Each structure stands twice: as C-alpha cells, then as structure tokens.
Amino acid sequence: MSESHTHPAHLAHHFSDVEQQRESAKFGMWVFLLTEVLLFGGLFMAYAIYRAWNPDMFYNAHKALNIYMGTANTFVLIASSVTMALSIRSMQLDKRKQTIGFLIATLALACIFLVIKYFEYSHKFHVGQLPGKYYSYTGIKGTNPHIFFGIYFGMTGLHGLHVLAGMSAIVWVLIKTVKKKFSAEYYTPVEMVGLYWHLVDLIWIFLFPLLYLIG
Amino acid sequence: MKAKASDHSAHILPLRIYLGVGFALFILTGITVMISFVDLGGWNVTVALAVASIKAALVVLFFMHLLYDNKIYLTIFLTAIGFLAILIIFTMFDTMERGRLYPEKAKPIKPGAAIYEREDSLSSRSVDTTKTDH
Numbered sequence: 052m053s054e055s056h057t058h059p060a061h062l063a064h065h066f067s068d069v070e071q072q073r074e075s076a077k078f079g080m081w082v083f084l085l086t087e088v089l090l091f092g093g094l095f096m097a098y099a100i101y102r103a104w105n106p107d108m109f110y111n112a113h114k115a116l117n118i119y120m121g122t123a124n125t126f127v128l129i130a131s132s133v134t135m136a137l138s139i140r141s142m143q144l145d146k147r148k149q150t151i152g153f154l155i156a157t158l159a160l161a162c163i164f165l166v167i168k169y170f171e172y173s174h175k176f177h178v179g180q181l182p183g184k185y186y187s188y189t190g191i192k193g194t195n196p197h198i199f200f201g202i203y204f205g206m207t208g209l210h211g212l213h214v215l216a217g218m219s220a221i222v223w224v225l226i227k228t229v230k231k232k233f234s235a236e237y238y239t240p241v242e243m244v245g246l247y248w249h250l251v252d253l254i255w256i257f258l259f260p261l262l263y264l265i266g
Numbered sequence: 267m268k269a270k271a272s273d274h275s276a277h278i279l280p281l282r283i284y285l286g287v288g289f290a291l292f293i294l295t296g297i298t299v300m301i302s303f304v305d306l307g308g309w310n311v312t313v314a315l316a317v318a319s320i321k322a323a324l325v326v327l328f329f330m331h332l333l334y335d336n337k338i339y340l341t342i343f344l345t346a347i348g349f350l351a352i353l354i355i356f357t358m359f360d361t362m363e364r365g366r367l368y369p370e371k372a373k374p375i376k377p378g379a380a381i382y383e384r385e386d387s388l389s390s391r392s393v394d395t396t397k398t399d400h
Contacts, residue, residue, distance in 0.1 A: 074336065077335070077339060078338065078339070081339045081342040084342075084343070084346070085343070085345065085346040088347065089346060089349065089350060092346075092349075092354075095350075096353055096354055096357055099354055099358060100357065100358075100361050103361050103362055118299070126295060129288060129291045129292060129295065132288070132291075133284055133285070133287075133288035133329075135329075136328075136329045137284055140278060140279065140281070143277065143278045194377070246330055249325055249326075249330045250330075252329075253326065256318050256322050256325065257315075257318050257322070259318075260298055260302070260314035260315065260317070260318050261314070261315075263302075264299065264310075265302075265311070266310045
C-alpha cells in the first residue's frame with residue numbers, strides 16, 4: 052500500500068493504468084458477447100430453415116402467440132435498457148443513489164418481463180402447445196406445428212435464462228454499489244453488466260418480430 | 267490521475283440522447299406491430315427485420331456506446347454479425363435450392379415430414395452425382 056498515492060485501490064497490479072484495465076475488461080466482454088451472438092445465431096438458423104420448409108404452418112402457429120403480451124414485453128425490455136444505461140450515466144456523474152434507483156428499476160422491469168412470460172408459458176402448457184411429443188393441441192392447421200413450438204420454447208427459453216443471468220449480475224453490482232465499491236473513477240463492472248443487459252434486449256428485438264409478427 | 271478523470275467525463279452522454287433513443291425504440295416497436303397487420307406478401311418479414319435492425323443499431327451505437335468507444339469493439343461486434351451472416355446465407359442456399367439440382371426421389375418418413383427415407387435418397391443421389399461429375 053506504499054504506492055497507494057499512484058495506484059488506485061481498484062487498479063490490479065498487472066495493468067499499467069486504469070484506462071488499460073478498463074479497455075481490457077471491455078475487450079473481453081465484447082468477445083464474450085460475440086460468442087453469445089453466435090450461440091443465439093444457431094437457433095436463428097434453425098428458425099430460418101424450418102420456416103423456409105413450413106411457411107404456412109409457421110403463419111398458422113404464430114397466431115397462437117399472444118401479440119399483446121409480446122408487445123408489452125418488448126416495451127418493458129426497452130424501458131429496462133434505458134434505465135440500465137441511465138444507471139451507468141449516474142455512476143459516471145458520481146450520483147450513487149441515482150444509480151441504485153435505476154438498477155432497482157431495471158430489476159423491477161426484468162421481473163415484469165418474466166411475469167408476463169410466465170403467463171404466456173402457463174397458457175401454452177395448459178392447452179398443450181408444446182414441443183415434440185408433448186404437443187397435444189389440435190387447433191392449428193398445417194403439418195408438424197409442434198416444430199414451431201419447439202423453436203418458440205427453445206429461443207424464448209434460452210433468452211429467459213439470459214434474463215435471469217442478467218438479473219443476477221444486476222443484483223451483484225447493486226450490492227457493490229450499495230457498499231460504495233464504485234465511483235465516477237471506477238464503475239467497470241456496472242458498465243459490463245450493462246453491455247450484457249443490452250445484448251439480452253438486442254436478442255429480444257429480433258425474437259419478437261420473428262415469433263409474434265409473422266405476416 | 268486528474269487527466270484520466272476528465273477523459274472519463276468526456277464519455278458521458280447527455281440525458282436527452284438516452285431518452286431520445288428509448289423513445290425512438292418505442293415508436294419503432296409500435297410501427298413494426300402495426301405493419302404486421304398489413305399483408306405485404308413476402309415483404310412482411312423483410313420489413314420486420316429491417317425495423318428490428320434499425321432498433322438493434324440504435325441499442326448498439328448509443329446504449330452500448332459503440333459510436334463513441336474505441337472502434338475495436340465495433341469490429342468485434344461486426345465480426346460476430348459477419349460470421350452469423352455467412353452461416354445463415356450459405357445454409358439457406360442449400361435449404362431453399364435442395365431438390366432443384368437433383369430431383370428428389372425419396373419419400374418423407376411420414377406425410378409432411380422434413381426427414382426422408384434413407385435408402386432411396388442415398389441411391390438416387392449417388393447416381394446423379396456420377397452423371398454431373400466432369
């Protein structure tokens with residue numbers, strides 16, 4: 052600690068300065084987000100193939116989704132992205148209490164998203180609009196409508212898990228913010244969690260029209 | 267360290283940018299929902315994806331700061347999009363054009379299935395391949 056006047060406490064010894072540490076963290080985060088894009092990319096690929104082979108079935112099956120709940124969830128997730136971005140901005144301005152408020156707002160919006168998703172899922176479980184052999188619904192014309200619901204549950208399910216992971220990460224930075232671990236000089240973890248949360252929003256921006264708004 | 271602190275403050279965006287982008291995303295969501303009720307034939311999916319791409323660009327450029335940050339991060343992101351495009355475009359060449367080059371003789375394993383019986387498809391394909399080989 053003899054060098055504490057030249058090395059801030061948050062600067063790890065293997066970085067030459069704060070800026071290099073921050074840029075390294077951001078570089079690593081973006082490479083991770085690249086793998087996330089490719090992870091969901093495989094599912095978008097599956098969607099494209101099955102929709103190309105079954106255009107009419109996809110059109111008929113997508114009508115079973117509730118467009119109002121899907122639209123509401125899109126608005127909720129966009130609002131949560133705004134509050135997440137504002138929480139980082141508040142930290143940059145050293146307004147810690149504002150940051151805490153915006154992080155809690157982001158968590159609340161994420162909870163609303165999952166509650167709406169829960170209502171959608173429970174309805175589909177109830178009527179048997181389920182993947183593969185669990186499909187027992189009879190109201191959709193066209194061959195193999197269970198494929199649509201396999202893709203629906205696969206994509207929204209993985210996205211839902213990302214929402215949960217993002218919420219856990221937000222709780223983590225919220226606790227550290229409350230414990231005064233961050234300041235206008237050091238808020239990298241909040242920024243990284245923000246990037247992750249925006250990616251979750253980004254994926255939903257494509258999932259929503261592809262699943263709920265076919266034709 | 268004082269110089270570093272002022273570097274940081276240069277990255278702070280005004281509040282109106284975040285609120286403006288959020289508002290634009292709300293409007294675009296409304297537009298894409300309304301357009302989905304209009305029958306544009308095959309153009310519906312194109313319009314929906316175009317609007318989604320504009321929304322994605324807004325999120326990435328402003329909320330994720332790619333417009334202002336070191337362009338190495340934008341490069342990483344565009345690399346991901348580029349490889350995803352290669353995956354989807356080249357796979358769709360096969361998916362959409364399958365059966366055009368070689369007539370499909372095999373039968374689906376059951377009516378409407380995407381999987382075909384193995385023996386028939388194998389024999390017909392090997393015969394056709396020898397014909398087109400130069």
